Amino acid sequence: MLFLSTTVHGLEDIAAREIEKFGARILELKTGKVIYEGNEELIYRLNYGAKRIFRIAVILSMGKIKELEDTRKFVQEADFCINTTFAVRTKRRGEHDFTSMDVNAVVGEEILKKCPKAKVNLDNPNLTFLCWVDNENFIFTIDTTGESLHRRGYRIYQHPAPINPVLASLMLKFAGWNGEKMVDPFCGSGTIPIEAYHNYNRVPNKFRTFNFPKLPFFDEALWNGIKEEMDKSERNKRLELYCVEKFKKHVNGCKLNAKNAGARFSCLQGDAENMHKFVDYAPFIITNPPFGLRIGSKKKIFKLYEEFAKELEEHFSGAILTLIIPYKKFENYFEVLEKRDIMYGELQTKIYRFKI
Numbered sequence: 001m002l003f004l005s006t007t008v009h010g011l012e013d014i015a016a017r018e019i020e021k022f023g024a025r026i027l028e029l030k031t032g033k034v035i036y037e038g039n040e041e042l043i044y045r046l047n048y049g050a051k052r053i054f055r056i057a058v059i060l061s062m063g064k065i066k067e068l069e070d071t072r073k074f075v076q077e078a079d080f081c082i083n084t085t086f087a088v089r090t091k092r093r094g095e096h097d098f099t100s101m102d103v104n105a106v107v108g109e110e111i112l113k114k115c116p117k118a119k120v121n122l123d124n125p126n127l128t129f130l131c132w133v134d135n136e137n138f139i140f141t142i143d144t145t146g147e148s149l150h151r152r153g154y155r156i157y158q159h160p161a162p163i164n165p166v167l168a169s170l171m172l173k174f175a176g177w178n179g180e181k182m183v184d185p186f187c188g189s190g191t192i193p194i195e196a197y198h199n200y201n202r203v204p205n206k207f208r209t210f211n212f213p214k215l216p217f218f219d220e221a222l223w224n225g226i227k228e229e230m231d232k233s234e235r236n237k238r239l240e241l242y243c244v245e246k247f248k249k250h251v252n253g254c255k256l257n258a259k260n261a262g263a264r265f266s267c268l269q270g271d272a273e274n275m276h277k278f279v280d281y282a283p284f285i286i287t288n289p290p291f292g293l294r295i296g297s298k299k300k301i302f303k304l305y306e307e308f309a310k311e312l313e314e315h316f317s318g319a320i321l322t323l324i325i326p327y328k329k330f331e332n333y334f335e336v337l338e339k340r341d342i343m344y345g346e347l348q349t350k351i352y353r354f355k356i
């Protein structure tokens with residue numbers, strides 16, 4: 001079987017390594033996508049266990065197109081049959097004389113010809129076909145995930161600027177963290193330490209549901225066996241994870257989220273500029289500081305960065321600092337070990353690994 005998973009653009013290689021660990025053979029990395037092959041177990045294993053991808057889609061057919069009408073043959077040659085409600089959604093990159101909606105309409109029409117018992121339902125379909133048009137390349141897939149995997153289902157407190165949990169998990173790997181003492185000094189609602197706890201303890205994506213039970217080739221016995229095996233391998237090791245956050249409201253929210261996620265760590269109210277007063281030296285600092293875009297002004301934010309950098313220099317020398325930040329500011333303070341340009345939603349930003 002061939003698969004396509006989406007992930008954060010700029011960190012595809014890190015996502016691919018995770019997919020590989022679940023037993024897949026990686027074929028290609030594309031912009032924000034990983035193409036791989038493996039058996040159908042991957043549908044269940046990845047949806048339930050993967051932390052660094054947004055979704056798992058089964059590739060039904062793929063190839064080159066010159067014009068809109070060429071998409072029809074990919075539906076015709078694909079080996080599938082459905083007799084339930086469906087929708088087609090298309091992501092398009094490049095210059096074309098047709099829109100994503102045009103692809104949805106043409107592909108939808110062909111699916112109806114192929115599967116006369118199927119019915120279009122754009123609002124609440126049982127199955128979703130995802131088409132990817134990337135210049136002249138066309139990939140026709142069926143989704144297995146449903147709501148994106150970044151919707152973990154454990155967040156009950158909604159921070160105004162939370163980090164995407166998939167990105168948080170990618171950052172942990174990028175940082176080289178593997179269970180060591182770690183601090184998030186701008187922790188907000190606690191996504192980074194929650195993901196750290198879940199990643200290390202192999203906590204599956206058990207706070208949500210998936211779309212694969214609605215697939216025509218869903219194998220319930222196989223899924224139940226895999227779920228049981230993965231549930232058994234979950235650990236509950238207490239880690240030295242520390243959260244520091246300035247505002248009481250977010251500290252309380254962080255505690256609520258951590259409890260709901262079954263993640264055990266300390267959330268402390270404090271100031272990152274005086275972090276050593278709340279947490280002793282830690283070899284890993286992994287964080288998502290305010291950018292000054294949504295919260296506070298840029299001048300104030302740059303002052304905060306300066307004070308935070310001084311604090312790190314004085315009390316955390318030798319540690320690894322991993323940051324997501326849209327500015328180069330920290331390059332003035334610390335040695336850059338690695339830097340990646342990433343797309344975070346619509347925002348072009350960077351993740352850095354520094355040596356303090």
Ligand SMILES: C[S@@+](CC[C@H](N)C(=O)[O-])C[C@H]1O[C@@H](n2cnc3c(N)ncnc32)[C@H](O)[C@@H]1O
Binds near residue numbers: 162186190192289
């Ligand atoms: C971008 S948010 C972090 C969001 C977090 N990663 C999450 O997923 O919820 C930055 C956080 O830093 C906090 N903050 C701002 N200045 C701070 C300071 N001096 N010390 C500690 N926290 C601070 C803000 O209140 C905000 O919650």
